[in-house]
Amino acid sequence: MRYGADYNPEQWPRDVWHDDMRLMREAGVNIVSLGIFSWALLEPRPGVWDFAWLDEVIDLLHENGIDVDLATATASPPPWLTRLHPEVLPQTIDGTVLSPGARQHWRPTSPVFRDYALRLTQALAERYGSHPALVAWHVSNELGCHNLYDFSDDAARAFRVWLQKRYGSLDALNDAWGTAFWSQHYGAWDEILPPRVAPTQRNPGQQLDFERFSSDAVRDHLRAEAAVLRAITPDVPLTTNFMVAQNVRDIDYATWTGDVDFVSNDHYLRPGELGRDDLSFWANLTGNLAEGRPWFLMEHATSAVNWREVNPPKRSGELVRDALTHVAHGADAVCYFQWRQSRAGGERYHSGMVPHAGADSRVFRDVVALGAQLRDLAPVTESRRERARVALVFDYESWWVSGRDSHPTDALQYDAELLAWYRALLDAGVRVDVLPVAASFDDYEVVLAPMLHVVPDTLRRRLEDVVRDGRHVVTTYFSGTVDEHDRVWLGGYPGALRDLLGVTVEEFVPLLAGEPVRLASGAVATTWTERIVRLAEGVEVLDSYADGDLAGAPAVTRRRVGDGSATYVSADIARAGARGVIETLAADVEALRGDALSAGGRVEVIV
């Protein structure tokens, strides 16, 4: 089991380094990520390298038995670079040029930046590729965290290339984006721009493709650095730290897994009562993005972070609880940002393994205790997760599109809907895999896909296959509505899933704030209901609306097909309502019955 942190020794005088080694050994640290923000010190002037200090640090770590996950150090370019090349600075949607002075102030599509970054990557690979302390490469850092959306002319050029590859012809693009409306028909590729700020709602297809392109553009940077590393050190595994978390919506990590040798993730606890379940949800997804193989928890926090409105510290016990929850979901490494809490800079109030108060502190004592626990857990490393019988389908694109402007309501929250169903499953003691939508549904008895908004034809068929096989699909409101271009499936909602569910909805009925609607079961919808106007033959009504304009109309339905079934929940009935549906279905879907170990949902069961 790996245990460690980001280690930024350049922030501290040399005498602290020796203290660090002693404390790392005390804590059982056996790996650190190094050099993440060191570019300005490694290349103090263009093409002039200074590796002496890093040589010293790596040797010191190696002497102390600590391995190194070495960063390519490209995350934050030095001041000289942006002074020489202001044309690498990103531009926001309204044309504002972002300034240096923070981090990640570079356009993912800038050829100039790319060139400097790859030279640095090469220099590091050549110098440290055979160092005995090196166990992995850490490509850049949190790619796309702050520079994902760049609307510059570089981005425009790259976007056009991406579109040409995707569509082949302008005819196909015009059709996909529905440019016949609002006189947006393109007659030449170079007429196409990023969806910059416009007088009113921008084209939805253009927005969606720009989101896909932006996610791909930072992945391209990963690929470019990876190619350099693989050419020089083919045997050193490489990774980059994903941010699979509620606060990072816009990177489709499901398409990144193939580009790393092992999956790494950064996750920070959300404050408040949902924090623990939220952590479990994203750790679960990370494990499934890693395809069941062990993964690397690259960053989390020993206590408070510094970037939310209110940043409470962790309570006693939470440090261990959070780390082990990640381990339970397949992490073979428990690492923190960062080893020693900074004295200065933008993250000085972000906790570390060694806090401002020093080693004589509760935090450091907890860190030492966790190190001991992780040593005891060594036997579980390298184990693969056992697949659950229930899949909770997670789709980045449905997250993006369901939250678009110009929708029936601005109140939809894909992530909250998913978490509500996840918590309901935990409450019921049901083990579940949070599954990227592209993963196979074949081995799941129940495929639960709340708010699966974007349903291309292939996905429709995959869901129909589940039911045809005698297994079960459960989905909720606003699902199936659009195709892969955010074009509405015609003939009534839920569009692509209408036949599968045996339900026709004529109109969405979003709710005004403060006007909730009750269902017969007692469940309560607060933002969304739907007017189901037709049920296919034999479709059962599991619950119906009890008040409001839809009183008496079906709210939750189930269509049985042989041994299989397809259930539709047309309203946002939240965690409690979801649990009711699960319990109803559990009557004849054994996989939805709680595990005996789960103690009525008070314990999360992970196998």
Added chain:
Amino acid sequence: MRYGADYNPEQWPRDVWHDDMRLMREAGVNIVSLGIFSWALLEPRPGVWDFAWLDEVIDLLHENGIDVDLATATASPPPWLTRLHPEVLPQTIDGTVLSPGARQHWRPTSPVFRDYALRLTQALAERYGSHPALVAWHVSNELGCHNLYDFSDDAARAFRVWLQKRYGSLDALNDAWGTAFWSQHYGAWDEILPPRVAPTQRNPGQQLDFERFSSDAVRDHLRAEAAVLRAITPDVPLTTNFMVAQNVRDIDYATWTGDVDFVSNDHYLRPGELGRDDLSFWANLTGNLAEGRPWFLMEHATSAVNWREVNPPKRSGELVRDALTHVAHGADAVCYFQWRQSRAGGERYHSGMVPHAGADSRVFRDVVALGAQLRDLAPVTESRRERARVALVFDYESWWVSGRDSHPTDALQYDAELLAWYRALLDAGVRVDVLPVAASFDDYEVVLAPMLHVVPDTLRRRLEDVVRDGRHVVTTYFSGTVDEHDRVWLGGYPGALRDLLGVTVEEFVPLLAGEPVRLASGAVATTWTERIVRLAEGVEVLDSYADGDLAGAPAVTRRRVGDGSATYVSADIARAGARGVIETLAADVEALRGDALSAGGRVEVIV
């Protein structure tokens, strides 16, 4: 009675067109607006025209007995135009250039855009001017909806020309704007700029004139297209769709009536309990902007729109109710945006006559039923509205100026104040004309002018004439305060109306949030009260403040002059309070007594 919709066949394959004809006939559709967003298809490259598809559509419509209101198609320029001429893109107050990718991304004052737009207008007029299906021209579309305020250098140049025409001399302008304050004295016309973002509050006179100029600038575009059309097809009536509605504050449509052959309007229902009365209010105003002549309801929605925070669909019956309310206020046409709900594009969740669910739907069945009802209403077409005895004065400039920054409170809402009094009149069963301020008051027994903030000398005299004639004026807080340059009338508020009302107010007393004030009558003020310090001889106190700093002071007063009277309401007493005042006055103002037909306000009586 005209019945129809915007028809955008270019969004659909040809086989749908034939289905459209069949369904239009079934619904009784007899007119469509065509070509509104077709520029990119009609002129695929600069100066290259493609009319074939439009020829086919128009012929098809004609064969099916459906007339055409043909758009000049200039609403949204094609991508090639802004690539060739990025200098036509509007600029926001802070200099941001708006991008193509939505619609209406053009500067109203751009000579380059104007040139392209008029060439298109001419081409359409020449090709279709004598087509038998053509019954009207639809100039551009919702002029100024998104591009009203452009702060570009084109706008600066045009603003200076407008100002030279308005003021003749810089001395007059300096005096009107009060430039002696804050060192703003202009010594040359080219020193004048649009009121772009500045370090603090911008000059109020400059703001007001820029608002007037901006409203006039889009009207100038209307005039330019109209001149082309009238030269080629002098016998074809032309219109453009106004947006007389609560969400469009900044276009003074009262100055546009003379530029169209008949008034058209777009109106979208506000959600919640005030929706119906709000619709009635704006329809009533539209009828009076049309000077009592029939007008054209060019756009409304069969059900939900897509651009509010929450967009509930219409309830059963509301489709008919809303359409007939417009008819009751003088509309001889009931048209929708749009015929067939879009599959893609920014408005895909905006309802249509044929919804996503298709023709087998409640919405389409309601559409068909409405078509039948409208056929039965044919006898009422061409009728003129009978004037009411009570006028509710509506003044766009008072709306603009009363909501300005640097005021006694930011909480003033002109439109809400007007609607409160309108609803109070409905509650009391009193018929009323919502009357543009420039229209004659001669035939009204009661002129009710809430928050009539901007009162030039001529308007003061017109109101004094009403009372002198033995008729009645009722006005409310913050009225009469400023002249046509937003300069305060001195000597005490309500300024220009002080003598008429016999009231002198020394200070406005806006209320902090959560600190309402009661009047003796039980009425409640929540944002505004005034300290009346003097009453002219004989002025009666109808109501007084019951608590707060003004306890015991007059709140509502009435000055009688012969048979006439002038009533002042110094606080925002809302719908209920307004009804109380109306009932008090009704004791000797017969016109304020409810109509016997009104059933205690439960029915709106329109004659």
Added chain:
Amino acid sequence: MRYGADYNPEQWPRDVWHDDMRLMREAGVNIVSLGIFSWALLEPRPGVWDFAWLDEVIDLLHENGIDVDLATATASPPPWLTRLHPEVLPQTIDGTVLSPGARQHWRPTSPVFRDYALRLTQALAERYGSHPALVAWHVSNELGCHNLYDFSDDAARAFRVWLQKRYGSLDALNDAWGTAFWSQHYGAWDEILPPRVAPTQRNPGQQLDFERFSSDAVRDHLRAEAAVLRAITPDVPLTTNFMVAQNVRDIDYATWTGDVDFVSNDHYLRPGELGRDDLSFWANLTGNLAEGRPWFLMEHATSAVNWREVNPPKRSGELVRDALTHVAHGADAVCYFQWRQSRAGGERYHSGMVPHAGADSRVFRDVVALGAQLRDLAPVTESRRERARVALVFDYESWWVSGRDSHPTDALQYDAELLAWYRALLDAGVRVDVLPVAASFDDYEVVLAPMLHVVPDTLRRRLEDVVRDGRHVVTTYFSGTVDEHDRVWLGGYPGALRDLLGVTVEEFVPLLAGEPVRLASGAVATTWTERIVRLAEGVEVLDSYADGDLAGAPAVTRRRVGDGSATYVSADIARAGARGVIETLAADVEALRGDALSAGGRVEVIV
């Protein structure tokens, strides 16, 4: 005692000027500030002067026995200047260029603007320097009110010069700013930029120095004008109007006192129940910025202002109460903005000595009555304030830094914390000096320094000296945390004050909204608590947490050192909680017992 106002006769026709003289005499006005916004009229074209009208006004004032505080008139440049030199316009953090059309649209660091401003200053000094009415120079106006933060290239150049002077070497700067983090190491001075908008949190050291620089940059403008004036009129005292007030956080006036011959201040009442104590607080601080010497209340309002969300007028009696509260805190002048309420322009709804209603008004009668009262107070002029025994330490830099982003919570409000303790002292009837942190603590028995966040080593020693001398220090949460570069003091909080207080805090525990925590005393914390993990020997616990995660832990502590003591309050216990602490300490700190005159806090005692 001086009594008067800003006088802007250029806003009015000549006949009003004579009326003004009559009313000024009636009110007892004996001084006016003149010419503040007159540049455009004094220099109608570049280098062309028109002094005739100002000659006439000054002579008229002189004839009427009214002295003149003559402005240098540089506050707002004329339109011709920014048309000729758009490069003087300030730029916001995102690069937006601010437009003329309001006031103060100039970069403090623009050499071009400086040149024009000094020429005007010189012209005025030469023309009016020996006029018998002239009693003082009024340098510019509210320097930095709207243009303090300019992010232009001029600012960048001046910032670098300022940094070179402050740090001498880049090594020192890199160390101070902690640029080792996030790859921000500077290799050349010209790489340094203002902290413009960046992809994420900007460097805290850079932000703090830019704030200091910006405050100094406008002071440099003051110095430049002052140098011109002093060269020409060495015997005429000069001042500039400070804005020592809750709404002006970012100018460190404690560093300005030496640049003026007497301190002047502008203060506007906050609405609501804390208005009066807030006024007292800032007047108290102004008196101490003036080092106990009389100062000049240059602007306040007779009634409402125009720039808050809601601007209630003053209640009867408040005009006198507010003016005399300033006098009680050392003001020897009571002046208003402005003499006659404007008819037009951005401040037309800002009250004046002569309101819109004219002289026959409550406001003007109150103005006349106050004039009489001030004449009776003539004997108290020139008196110096008697020092209090308790100092409430005020530190602009702690205000700036404690409110920074990336902190444990965004909810901290330095000014509210200071005011809470001030009000608690008033409640307890304890006289206090609100003391700039750089002033001597020597003569105070109690030094109360809430949220003294920035504690350089020298300040630490000064506080330790207080206790060592047998006197008392009281401080509160988040104090002592950082040094002068916003770098955290290591070893546990409260950092620099840990030894003095005998307290070690391991973690800050900010509270989520709506989750308050009670203390044993009944005091309630709503946004902040701390986990105190160690107390030095003999430290007493005065109060402890009663619920929440910290239940049972110390909340308020006191360390005695001989006769002295150091008290720490680790939570935001607000006015009521603060009073409890004061009363507890009063048991053996006599200076904290209420003055007999104070009537239990219902009267503020000022000596």
